[in-house]
Amino acid sequence: MATPAGERDPAPAFDMSRFRTRPLAGREHRVARGALAGLVTPGDSLGAFLDALPDILQVRALRGLAAAIAASSARGAPVLWGLGGHVIKTGLAPVLVDLMQRGFAHGFVLNGAAAIHDAEMAMNGSTSEDVAAGLFDGTYGTADETGRWFAAGAARAAREGIGLGTALARELAASCPDAAGRSLLVAAARDDVPVTVHVAIGTDTVHMHPACDGAALGAGTHRDFLRLATLVEGLDGGAYVNLGSAVVLPEVFMKAVAIAHNARSAEQGADAPPLSITTGNLDMLRHYRPRVNVLQRPAAQGYELTGPHEILVPLLRAAVLHAAEVGA
Template structure:
């Protein structure tokens, strides 16, 4: 073995290290905040109360408190929804949140609108993309394409917009399961419902009858309508659920338009709920446009039911929505 040069570093002598009492240290964890086991037949409220006082559980409480505070003061609570929120069956829960006064307005991306419409039409939605993409059948069902061709054309007329046109289609057409439509129920309850699409990102843009001019005009009306909602968001809450690109970008631009036109848009709490925290929701929803941002990482089908219940409990303590 060849001889190596000697090391030039002498190990530090630890005998001179100074210590101090553990009782003098500031601590981040205390036993008072630990989880409390509950009985198997515990109520949902008891389960929520038993959660530990750390990290995501605290962020859940913080967001529920923000929603309850905003609604008790008569301020808007806007939810932005990606398609997966509808696909995991949360439409009825969100409709209930609107009916109970927790949520005032909805903004959907194109995917969410498509899935909601298919549920209203046949009670089912979503396809096995790995199979249908092989032979080009992905997204090519005729009924959905025909519906949205009508909706796009109607939405481009008379300042109607895409969300309103879709609600009118669902209300007046042959939709056996329209009672399951979040878009229709939210509109019936008086919520503003807007739909925001980027051309080429949805299946209904790639079929016969797809009119790019009508699509653009209809969703642009909804962009302006959402900007009006956000102009009135001072003291309110925006919750982005499951949209990683389109709605975060739309939200940021709506805030810019509202402020450019002289609306303050201050005191807003924004939250992002998703199984991964992506760049655009983090920067364009939680960081850049608002004073307070809350990130909750997890699955919609678990987080949203918990958030709904905790927000309802806190709102009830304030006497309900104003």
């Protein structure tokens, strides 16, 4: 007897006799047993540890970026490193200084916070205040020496017609010459490695200091922007690695790339090939601007690594050294 219309299921079950399967071996796979992790034991080398990592996702990105950095340096192409404040605050200046001394870092691009933390480590052997504790009692951001150093650097940049980064590094090296092991700025000044500092006025504690001169600060950081454009113009075949800057440095980098390409097109013609730059981005979270303005728009190849700086940056250094050794 027919089921009354009102009692019928309005969405009948799918007839699975229509569904077709296929052999597992005939399917395209994204993970094969050759990518599985190996095992290391105490006493194995760091290279053995790196080789034992599973060749999947973030490890593949780590190896790709490390190989690109090593290859760029091997063929004489520059590698620039962009640094947000948290990278320095998590104790990584010695790692970056070592990369510089080994020939894997040919210039550093800092925001204001990175310069501040580096200087305080050089001057005082410590940095990073408790913001919550000092915000409401009026003590937050009031360190006198830090503000005076930054103001002196800006004044020197204006007086000598040099970039803010160069001036800050030279000021710090003059007062803390023995701090090269813990200060990127001092080490860069000693080895004459370019440093640019890109300031967004109002974002750093030193802008609250009575000695801060906005005109000198603006002139110095603008000169550094133009110096960065020169460095980026020479990045063809090289690499740019953004560490821990979510907004300021990705925007500054993209504008420097735009300047370089503008001049390239004007001088070589509209069909001039774009700069071939490998880029990397390392941060605790994935952000829009680093992804688009560093990894996608200006890059021939981009690599993204997500995780704590204090783990990823030493790991990247180790991977670069290993890639250089294997490729030598």
